[in-house]
Amino acid sequence: MEPPAETAPAVAGPDFDALVHRVEGRLIGYLRFRLGSGDDAEDLFQETMLAAHRHWHEVRNLENPEAWVFRVAHNLAVNHGKRRAVQRRATLRFAAPGMASGPTHLEQAETGARVQAALDLLPPDEREAVCLKIWAGCTWVEIARLMGVSEDKAARLFARGLKTIAGPLADLAPGGSP
Amino acid sequence: MTDLEVILASHAAGEPRGDLPAGDQPQLAQWAGLCRAMREAAPRPSQERRQALQARLFARRSAPWLWAAPFAAAACLVLALALWSVWQPQTPPQAPLAAVNTPRQRPAPTTNHTVTPTPPESQPETLPGWLDEQWRLVFATRAELPEASPPLGGPRAGGGGTSGSASLLAPVLAQAPFRPLAWPGSPAGFALAGASVKRADTTGLGFDLVRLEYRRGEAILLVLQAADSDQAARTLAPPSHNNGAALLVRRDGVTALLASNARTSAQLEALAETLRPMAR
Numbered sequence: 449m450e451p452p453a454e455t456a457p458a459v460a461g462p463d464f465d466a467l468v469h470r471v472e473g474r475l476i477g478y479l480r481f482r483l484g485s486g487d488d489a490e491d492l493f494q495e496t497m498l499a500a501h502r503h504w505h506e507v508r509n510l511e512n513p514e515a516w517v518f519r520v521a522h523n524l525a526v527n528h529g530k531r532r533a534v535q536r537r538a539t540l541r542f543a544a545p546g547m548a549s550g551p552t553h554l555e556q557a558e559t560g561a562r563v564q565a566a567l568d569l570l571p572p573d574e575r576e577a578v579c580l581k582i583w584a585g586c587t588w589v590e591i592a593r594l595m596g597v598s599e600d601k602a603a604r605l606f607a608r609g610l611k612t613i614a615g616p617l618a619d620l621a622p623g624g625s626p
Numbered sequence: 627m628t629d630l631e632v633i634l635a636s637h638a639a640g641e642p643r644g645d646l647p648a649g650d651q652p653q654l655a656q657w658a659g660l661c662r663a664m665r666e667a668a669p670r671p672s673q674e675r676r677q678a679l680q681a682r683l684f685a686r687r688s689a690p691w692l693w694a695a696p697f698a699a700a701a702c703l704v705l706a707l708a709l710w711s712v713w714q715p716q717t718p719p720q721a722p723l724a725a726v727n728t729p730r731q732r733p734a735p736t737t738n739h740t741v742t743p744t745p746p747e748s749q750p751e752t753l754p755g756w757l758d759e760q761w762r763l764v765f766a767t768r769a770e771l772p773e774a775s776p777p778l779g780g781p782r783a784g785g786g787g788t789s790g791s792a793s794l795l796a797p798v799l800a801q802a803p804f805r806p807l808a809w810p811g812s813p814a815g816f817a818l819a820g821a822s823v824k825r826a827d828t829t830g831l832g833f834d835l836v837r838l839e840y841r842r843g844e845a846i847l848l849v850l851q852a853a854d855s856d857q858a859a860r861t862l863a864p865p866s867h868n869n870g871a872a873l874l875v876r877r878d879g880v881t882a883l884l885a886s887n888a889r890t891s892a893q894l895e896a897l898a899e900t901l902r903p904m905a906r
Contacts, residue, residue, distance in 0.1 A: 468676060468679065469671075472671045472675070472676070473670070473671045474668075476669045476671070476675070477665065477668025477669060480668060480669055481664075481668070486669065490675065490678075493675065493679075494679055494682055497679050498679075498682060498683070498686065501683055501686070559663070559666075560667045560668075560669075563664050563667045581641075582639070582661055582664050582665055583664075583665065583668050587641060588636075588643065600632075603632050603635070603636055603643050604627055604632055606635055606636075607627060607631050607632040607634070607635030607636070608627045610635045610638065610639075610657060610661070611627070611631060611635070614656070614660055617660055617663070617664070618656070618660075620659070620660055620663040620664070621655075621657070621658075621659035621660040621663060
């Protein structure tokens with residue numbers, strides 16, 4: 449259950465603010481678990497909405513502005529993932545043995561951390577399908593377009609990923625084993 | 627991955643793909659609950675996040691105009707300097723009071739000339755301290771002379787007598803740095819009540835003065851004289867509160883101010899015509 453959104457000072461007009469209000473929860477959730485970092489998710493959320501604001505005169509006339517927003521967020525996340533991969537390789541190359549290679553998420557809730565740990569077990573395409581379906585709320589058609597696959601393939605990627613993480617996260621679901 | 631699992635996962639995600647057999651409901655409930663739990667694990671919408679976005683949007687909107695700020699400031703400065711240079715020569719000088727009352731014409735040395743005071747609204751109300759005391763002395767009361775006053779001027783016309791006047795004027799003649807003006811006798815209705823030489827350091831006016839005070843009852847006629855100069859004329863020029871009963875005269879090397887609480891400036895002008903340089 450999302451808390452009621454408070455009104456932020458309007459800069460770009462009520463239409464843009466309404467779009468921010470509609471997509472904020474899903475977008476920040478998608479980015480958070482897609483990137484594995486709350487800070488990175490916040491940064492890319494800002495970047496995504498700034499991009500929407502830059503192209504607002506076009507976006508506002510689209511049939512589904514939210515799909516445009518999530519496509520931009522997906523592209524930014526993909527690029528961000530590539531950059532992080534390069535950084536990770538460089539870090540591993542020069543890091544001392546035993547040095548921690550990943551960020552810690554002390555600020556995250558325990559559930560979020562466990563979900564993140566489970567998602568880390570997935571291949572990138574399955575993880576992307578799960579994130580787009582669970583947090584972005586995309587349809588199979590939208591997921592297929594974003595990932596460049598068929599709808600059936602998108603559904604299968606999601607199902608495979610969900611099955612994989614269902615084990616480690618079984619206690620989160622009602623009736624699941626702890 | 628079986629087709630059944632794909633169907634189950636699609637139902638659990640809320641967008642079913644295919645029909646679901648009735649016997650698989652427990653696994654569907656588990657996966658649906660997992661999907662719900664994962665959604666709830668997402669960060670919540672927050673006011674701080676939206677404010678940060680608004681701040682970045684505002685900065686983005688403002689940034690394109692920031693480059694113009696230095697040019698705008700420079701343009702304002704140039705405009706202000708231009709306006710200042712245009713208006714500066716027309717600004718009235720912030721000179722002392724006396725400068726406002728500068729006579730319009732400088733008379734020939736031997737020509738009688740009366741100066742019309744400048745309009746009251748253009749004159750400041752402050753006077754040098756000593757001079758202000760003289761104005762208060764004269765205009766503290768308003769006196770009336772009888773209509774049947776003797777004619778002006780003439781040794782026998784005055785009420786003060788010549789012997790008394792001569793005794794009072796003698797020290798003045800001896801000390802004055804210029805030839806002061808006086809009436810051969812006393813002006814009509816008045817008697818000389820005092821005559822003195824006031825040095826510049828005692829009056830603070832910047833020049834020596836001859837002070838002649840004529841009285842008749844409450845009626846006062848005060849004559850202040852200085853060696854004729856623009857400074858003396860500016861300083862002694864009648865200010866606005868003279869009630870039309872003061873007159874400045876420049877003649878025979880002397881600047882003389884006549885002020886009375888019982889005479890109009892027209893009457894003072896007639897009196898000034900009878901003033902003569904005193905013989906040493």
